[in-house]
Structure formats: C-alpha cells, structure tokens
Amino acid sequence: MRPLTTSLATSTLALDRVTKRFPTGTVALTDVSMSVAPGDFVSVVGPSGCGKSTLLRLASGLDDATSGTVDVTAAATSYVFQDATLLEWRSALRNVELVGELRGVPRDERRARAQDVLELVGLTGFEKQHPRELSGGMRMRVSLARALVAEPDLALFDEPFGALDEITRLQMQTELQKLFRLKRFAGLFITHSVSEAVYLSTRVLVMSGRPGRIVAEIPIPWDYPRPPELRYAAEFAAITGRVSAALGEHS
Amino acid sequence: MTSHTDTRPVDVGALPAEPSSTPAARRSPVLAGLRRALPIVGALVGIAVVWYGVSYLVLPARQRFLLPPPHEVYGGAFSNPQLMGPMLEALGRSFAVALVGLLIAVVFGIGYAVVMSQWSWAERVLYPYAVILQTIPILALVPLIGIWLGYAFPARVAVCVIIALFPMIANTLFGLQSASAAAHDLFTLNKATRWQRLTKLQFPAAVPSIFTGLRNAAGLSVIGAIVGDYFFQQGAPGIGGLLRVYTQRLQMEALLTSVTLTALFGVVVFTVFAVLDRAVVGRWFGRTTR
Numbered sequence: 264m265r266p267l268t269t270s271l272a273t274s275t276l277a278l279d280r281v282t283k284r285f286p287t288g289t290v291a292l293t294d295v296s297m298s299v300a301p302g303d304f305v306s307v308v309g310p311s312g313c314g315k316s317t318l319l320r321l322a323s324g325l326d327d328a329t330s331g332t333v334d335v336t337a338a339a340t341s342y343v344f345q346d347a348t349l350l351e352w353r354s355a356l357r358n359v360e361l362v363g364e365l366r367g368v369p370r371d372e373r374r375a376r377a378q379d380v381l382e383l384v385g386l387t388g389f390e391k392q393h394p395r396e397l398s399g400g401m402r403m404r405v406s407l408a409r410a411l412v413a414e415p416d417l418a419l420f421d422e423p424f425g426a427l428d429e430i431t432r433l434q435m436q437t438e439l440q441k442l443f444r445l446k447r448f449a450g451l452f453i454t455h456s457v458s459e460a461v462y463l464s465t466r467v468l469v470m471s472g473r474p475g476r477i478v479a480e481i482p483i484p485w486d487y488p489r490p491p492e493l494r495y496a497a498e499f500a501a502i503t504g505r506v507s508a509a510l511g512e513h514s
Numbered sequence: 515m516t517s518h519t520d521t522r523p524v525d526v527g528a529l530p531a532e533p534s535s536t537p538a539a540r541r542s543p544v545l546a547g548l549r550r551a552l553p554i555v556g557a558l559v560g561i562a563v564v565w566y567g568v569s570y571l572v573l574p575a576r577q578r579f580l581l582p583p584p585h586e587v588y589g590g591a592f593s594n595p596q597l598m599g600p601m602l603e604a605l606g607r608s609f610a611v612a613l614v615g616l617l618i619a620v621v622f623g624i625g626y627a628v629v630m631s632q633w634s635w636a637e638r639v640l641y642p643y644a645v646i647l648q649t650i651p652i653l654a655l656v657p658l659i660g661i662w663l664g665y666a667f668p669a670r671v672a673v674c675v676i677i678a679l680f681p682m683i684a685n686t687l688f689g690l691q692s693a694s695a696a697a698h699d700l701f702t703l704n705k706a707t708r709w710q711r712l713t714k715l716q717f718p719a720a721v722p723s724i725f726t727g728l729r730n731a732a733g734l735s736v737i738g739a740i741v742g743d744y745f746f747q748q749g750a751p752g753i754g755g756l757l758r759v760y761t762q763r764l765q766m767e768a769l770l771t772s773v774t775l776t777a778l779f780g781v782v783v784f785t786v787f788a789v790l791d792r793a794v795v796g797r798w799f800g801r802t803t804r
C-alpha cells in the first residue's frame with residue numbers, strides 16, 4: 264500500500280480509505296483510514312451497529328474490504344471475542360492449548376506455554392476447571408490467555424468486557440492494562456464504554472452512526488501504569504467529556 | 515412414533531426434568547430417587563387399578579378371558595418355564611436384532627450427518643433422502659424389504675435401521691452445526707484445517723445432541739425389532755413373532771405377559787441410554803440434555 268505518512272509505514276495495522284458494503288446492500292463502513300502502531304492501544308467507540316465489529320473483522324482478515332486497503336504487518340494477530348467463546352468440553356488449560364494444537368506446536372511446549380499465560384492472567388490452580396465452573400470474569404481471563412499464548416504483535420478486542428458486571432469489568436481493565444505493558448502487543452479495542460476506552464488507551468477513535476466513519480481522534484496523554492483512581496480525576500472527566508461530545512454530535 | 519421432517523433435533527421421549535434443584539432433593543439422594551420413582555410407581559398402580567376394573571367390573575364373567583386380571587396373567591405365566599423359556603429366548607433374539615440395527619443406524623447416521631455438515635451442497639443433496647426415509651410409513655416398506663432381503667434376520671435388522679436412522683441423522687447434524695459463529699471464527703483465524711474443525715469443534719459440540727439421538731434411536735430400534743419379527747417370521751422367532759402366535763391362538767395370558775416383557779424391554783433400553791446420556795454429557799458439558 265501507499266504509505267500516507269511515516270507513522271503509517273511502521274504501523275502494525277493500517278486501513279486506508281476502507282469501505283465495506285455487504286451483499287445485502289448494507290454499507291457498514293465508508294472511507295475509514297486509521298492505523299495502529301507498535302506501542303499503540305487504540306480504542307474505538309461508536310453507536311451500536313456503526314460497523315465496529317466489521318472494522319475488526321476486516322483487520323483480522325475474517326472479512327474483505329469492498330474498497331480501500333487493509334494492511335497488516337503483524338506477524339501474529341489474535342482476536343478476543345465478546346463472549347469468551349471457550350470450548351465448553353475443554354478445561355481452561357486445554358482451551359488455551361487449542362491455539363498451539365491448531366498450529367502444530369508440540370504438546371509439551373504448548374502445554375508449558377499455556378500454563379505460563381494462565382499464570383499471567385491469575386488462573387493458576389484453575390487449569391483443570393471447565394468453563395462452566397468458572398465465573399464470567401475468569402472465563403474472560405481464559406480468553407485473554409488464549410489470545411496471548413500466540414505472542415501476538417496485534418491484539419483485536421471486540422467488546423470483550425461488555426457482558427461483565429461493573430466490578431469485574433474494572434478489574435479486567437486493570438488486568439488488561441498490565442498485560443499490555445508486559446506483552447507489548449499493539450491493541451485495537453472496541454467498546455461501548457467511553458470511560459473504558461479512555462482509561463485503557465493511547466488513542467480513542469470515535470465513529471459516526473452507520474455507515475461508520477471515523478469522526479474524531481482523541482489522544483490520551485497519561486503514561487502506564489494508570490492507577491484505578493485516575494477514573495475519578497478531573498482531567499479524566501475532561502477527556503471522557505470530549506469523547507462523549509464527539510459521540511453525541513455524530514450519532 | 516412421531517414423524518419429523520425438519521432439521522430440529524428429534525426427541526421422541528425426553529425424560530422429565532430432573533427435580534434435583536429442589537432443596538429436599540439436594541439434601542438426600544435417597545429421597546431424590548424416591549421422588550423420581552414416585553410417578554412411575556403411581557402409573558403402575560393406576561394401570562393395575564384400571565386393569566382390575568376392566569376385568570371384574572366391565573367384562574362379564576363369560577368374556578373375562580379377554581382380559582384376565584393381573585394376578586392370573588402373571589401368576590400363571592411367570593411360574594411356567596415352558597412359557598417363560600421360549601419367551602426369554604425370543605426376547606434375546608429381538609434384543610440382538612435391535613442392537614445390530616441400532617449400531618448400523620448410529621454408524622451410518624453419524625457418517626451421513628458428518629458428510630452433510632462439511633459441504634452445504636451435500637446437505638442440500640442428501641437431506642431429502644433422510645426426510646423421505648422418515649416419512650414413508652414403515653409398513654409400506656415391509657413387503658419390499660421381505661422380497662429383497664428375505665424373511666429372516668437381515669430383514670428384521672433393516673426395519674430397525676430404517677426407523678432408527680432419522681433421529682440419529684437429524685440430531686447429529688443439528689449438533690455438528692451448533693458451534694457458534696465466533697468459535698468458527700476462532701478456528702478460521704488459527705488456520706484450522708477442515709479435519710481440525712470437524713474433530714476439535716464440530717464433533718465435540720455435537721456430543722450432547724448425538725446422545726439425544728442415540729436415546730431416541732435406541733427406543734425406536736426396539737420398536738423396529740418387534741415390528742420386524744412380527745412380519746419376518748423365518749428362523750427362530752423373536753418376541754414379536756411370539757406375539758403374533760399368541761394372538762392367533764388367543765392365548766391371552768401368554769400374550770399379555772409378552773406384551774409386558776416388550777414394554778419392560780423398551781423401558782430398560784431407554785433408561786440405559788438416558789442414564790448414559792446424563793453421565794457422559796453431564797460430565798463433559800455440565801448440563802442435562804433437555
């Protein structure tokens with residue numbers, strides 16, 4: 264693809280004037296250009312049905328753009344689904360191992376790696392449990408572990424915490440932030456929650472209602488780790504206010 | 515027998531929901547067992563009451579031979595080895611027919627569903643045959659089966675296979691297609707092969723439905739065996755064959771006893787598969803299938 268700026272040339276993911284029209288005639292995205300560089304954690308907020316999931320599916324290669332280019336330079340991409348999407352007949356450990364199994368990683372190696380990531384997400388001792396025996400938050404941790412076990416350069420998240428209760432949700436945000444700093448993947452994160460987007464991200468993109476366009480890009484200034492109390496700071500409220508205003512103008 | 519012509523899972527006789535969520539049941543498994551047995555015991559008592567009523571109150575003494583009271587039927591028959599010997603042997607033969615028929619239906623049914631699950635054109639081409647097989651009344655096929663396969667064991671098995679096949683196919687297919695779109699995406703993103711998708715996603719996801727199918731197919735297979743040896747009488751008789759003989763000779767005690775035996779046979783087979791279903795699916799999936 265033709266690099267627009269130098270930052271795009273080094274990006275992990277770059278979309279250039281992407282449009283997506285489904286065979287049904289629905290136009291989900293129009294003229295979307297955006298990029299995610301290493302070290303970026305980009306959140307996308309937008310009204311329901313504006314094409315956020317579609318954007319992620321294009322980025323992951325699950326679906327193709329109608330026009331424009333999607334350029335992924337990441338060697339490994341992983342995807343976290345809205346509900347944990349675990350295989351209910353497999354234990355937590357075997358769910359994480361699945362990725363290695365599908366890619367032909369030898370058993371001992373993939374098991375050791377799955378074990379390590381489960382420890383990282385705080386699930387040591389729960390390896391043998393089946394999804395039904397885990398809480399919603401724990402299932403999402405397994406799902407995060409499964410995404411991280413492939414050592415992705417780019418991690419895509421489609422409203423992963425949308426189904427969790429408020430308390431668990433805040434815990435998972437802290438957890439994800441820790442993982443982001445530790446594993447150094449670039450993140451593209453879809454959410455409905457403005458405060459979640461602001462708390463987690465280096466940048467927040469605001470999309471308009473369908474057909475989705477990117478109507479605002481708001482950089483988030485704070486370094487990581489960000490303390491949970493940041494959510495109550497005046498400067499935090501100021502930025503969430505700006506995001507909400509951009510959302511309100513275009514939905 | 516019910517007749518289903520759609521892809522929804524077929525369940526001709528789901529057990530009532532387990533009342534294990536009630537506090538009493540959770541406290542004591544014995545109590546829970548009793549609670550579950552109570553309706554069945556009640557039903558048996560009900561049958562006995564009606565039976566006695568018909569024998570003594572409805573039928574005049576002259577016609578009481580049409581429905582002798584239970585104690586006369588069972589008291590005479592169960593203590594008579596000349597009657598019970600051949601009856602149990604016949605039951606054993608019917609069991610063999612049902613088992614072989616079920617096995618063929620299971621293997622073929624799962625295979626057929628797997629093929630249909632892999633290509634959408636295969637489903638479009640193959641599903642109508644399954645529906646046709648299901649919708650032709652078995653009695654209409656009996657003459658053909660006899661002419662083509664003879665009147666002995668193979669023909670009896672064929673009847674079992676034909677009536678047990680559809681629930682196997684329909685339930686397995688439903689199960690193979692039950693994995694979520696997101697789970698399929700997960701496999702796609704990890705570049706899973708068709709074989710990996712089948713063995714690591716579709717098939718495990720289908721296990722609960724396959725057990726539902728198995729339970730129904732087993733029940734139907736018993737019916738098939740009895741229907742089969744009712745019509746195909748060559749060789750040693752099955753219990754269905756005896757039913758016919760007793761009917762012709764109007765041996766009411768023997769007839770009612772063998773009817774009871776076939777009922778018990780059906781109940782036992784159904785229970786075995788229901789327990790198996792609950793054990794396997796309950797352990798792997800943590801839920802009881804409907």
Ligand SMILES: Nc1ncnc2c1ncn2[C@@H]1O[C@H](COP(=O)(O)OP(=O)(O)OP(=O)(O)O)[C@@H](O)[C@H]1O
Pocket residue numbers: 285286287289290291309310311312313314315316317318473
């Ligand atoms: N496969 C498809 N075929 C046809 N239309 C589709 C398809 N997938 C999505 N759409 C349509 O495209 C639009 C955008 O869908 P998308 O799922 O991307 O929205 P979203 O922003 O993720 O919504 P939500 O916030 O509710 O998850 C919707 O109108 C949807 O109905």
Ligand SMILES: [Mg+2]
Pocket residue numbers: 315316317421
């Ligand atoms: Mg969505």
